[in-house]
Amino acid sequence: MFIDSHNHITPWSRDALQSREELVTSAKNNGLWGVGISDHYDIGSYTPDGLEWVFDIRDYLQSFVPYKKTLSEARKSDELSFAVGIELGYLPEYEDRLKAIMEEKDFDYFIFSLHCIDGACPGDAGHNFYTGSLQEDHERALEASIKGLTQFPDVHIFAHFDYTSRYAPERKSKMLYKDFPDHFDRLFSLLIEEGIALEINTGTIDYLRRRGYEGLAVFPDEEIIKRFLDLGGELLTISSDTHGPIHHQRPIRETLEFLRYCGVKRLAYFENQKAYTHPI
Ligand SMILES: [Zn+2]
Ligand SMILES: [Zn+2]
Numbered sequence: 001m002f003i004d005s006h007n008h009i010t011p012w013s014r015d016a017l018q019s020r021e022e023l024v025t026s027a028k029n030n031g032l033w034g035v036g037i038s039d040h041y042d043i044g045s046y047t048p049d050g051l052e053w054v055f056d057i058r059d060y061l062q063s064f065v066p067y068k069k070t071l072s073e074a075r076k077s078d079e080l081s082f083a084v085g086i087e088l089g090y091l092p093e094y095e096d097r098l099k100a101i102m103e104e105k106d107f108d109y110f111i112f113s114l115h116c117i118d119g120a121c122p123g124d125a126g127h128n129f130y131t132g133s134l135q136e137d138h139e140r141a142l143e144a145s146i147k148g149l150t151q152f153p154d155v156h157i158f159a160h161f162d163y164t165s166r167y168a169p170e171r172k173s174k175m176l177y178k179d180f181p182d183h184f185d186r187l188f189s190l191l192i193e194e195g196i197a198l199e200i201n202t203g204t205i206d207y208l209r210r211r212g213y214e215g216l217a218v219f220p221d222e223e224i225i226k227r228f229l230d231l232g233g234e235l236l237t238i239s240s241d242t243h244g245p246i247h248h249q250r251p252i253r254e255t256l257e258f259l260r261y262c263g264v265k266r267l268a269y270f271e272n273q274k275a276y277t278h279p280i
Pocket of ligand 1: 087113115
């Protein structure tokens with residue numbers, strides 16, 4: 001199988017409903033080789049109750065660094081590897097604070113995310129991100145991703161590139177390569193040059209399925225994956241982005257099969273801020 005680097009646990013992620021132990025048990029049952037936690041750190045974003053999506057970095061590291069286990073250590077003892085990451089939600093006004101967190105050497109990896117763009121959050125109905133056509137809204141997100149990643153070349157994983165397709169008002173909301181070839185080429189060139197992994201997020205696949213996509217159409221556009229490979233992309237991850245037991249059924253095996261079908265030969269994982277890959 002592979003290592004799933006993108007998961008959330010309580011109380012660190014405000015929307016999570018699982019403990020570290022529950023996550024590890026479920027991952028073991030699903031046949032994964034290892035898991036990583038990547039709790040939400042979204043400076044300047046608030047829950048409806050007014051709580052900021054941040055936590056104490058020192059407490060977090062102290063709580064979980066003792067559980068760190070590399071894949072080679074794990075294999076000796078027939079256990080799962082365990083890594084400590086964080087999902088940094090990018091907002092341009094907090095670049096300095098986010099960069100300060102990236103000074104912490106105990107993290108295995110930094111996941112770069114855009115949950116809000118220009119003050120509007122696609123996942124939050126009240127913020128009304130979707131003000132243009134579907135194509136305009138997708139384009140705005142891709143443009144913001146490229147801009148943000150340009151400022152953060154030292155991150156390790158770029159999460160859910162297709163986040164805006166999850167919540168768009170249009171039912172058929174999937175992002176297609178043919179609609180944004182220049183954006184995808186710029187994005188992929190940047191990822192490849194900086195050694196940042198492209199994440200295939202099964203959370204988005206789940207959303208597409210609920211929107212009526214079927215068969216292979218539930219997965220990201222094949223052309224997107226193939227273009228990434230054609231440009232020389234070698235670092236790809238599959239994430240289940242679990243927040244609780246309800247997500248433990250996400251289609252990780254099917255996504256693995258889909259990537260094989262697209263020509264992907266290896267998947268990436270990160271330990272002590274170094275990239276590794278294994279064949280699939
Ligand atoms: Zn996210
Ligand atoms: Zn996440």
